[in-house]
Amino acid sequence: MRAAKSRTMSDMMKEITYMCQNPDCGHVFVASLEVLRTLSMSAMPNPDVRIHVSQHVRNACANQLALKL
Known part of the structure; x- marks a missing residue:
């Protein structure tokens, strides 16, 4: 997986889009990073x-x- 882009949702949270590096896979997903x-x-x-x-x-x-x- 590679982080392709991120989007700031608030001062305490970001959404990060991840993409699989294997071209046969094609999996893309969004994860959140939050300060707890x-x-x-x-x-x-x-x-x-x-x-x-x-x-x-x-x-x-x-x-x-x-x-x-």
Whole structure:
């Protein structure tokens, strides 16, 4: 498979068209690529983009804040 083109659906999602490289096959399909959650916080966050923070990151941040008190 080869990604032939993509289309931005939103800041958090793209549609990607894939095509089989085998000319005898001819299979073409569309897949989606979506941002689901943050695993490591950005040092330069964009306030216009809101990404769900994973529970693991929330717990780590809470633990760090508790240590500073």
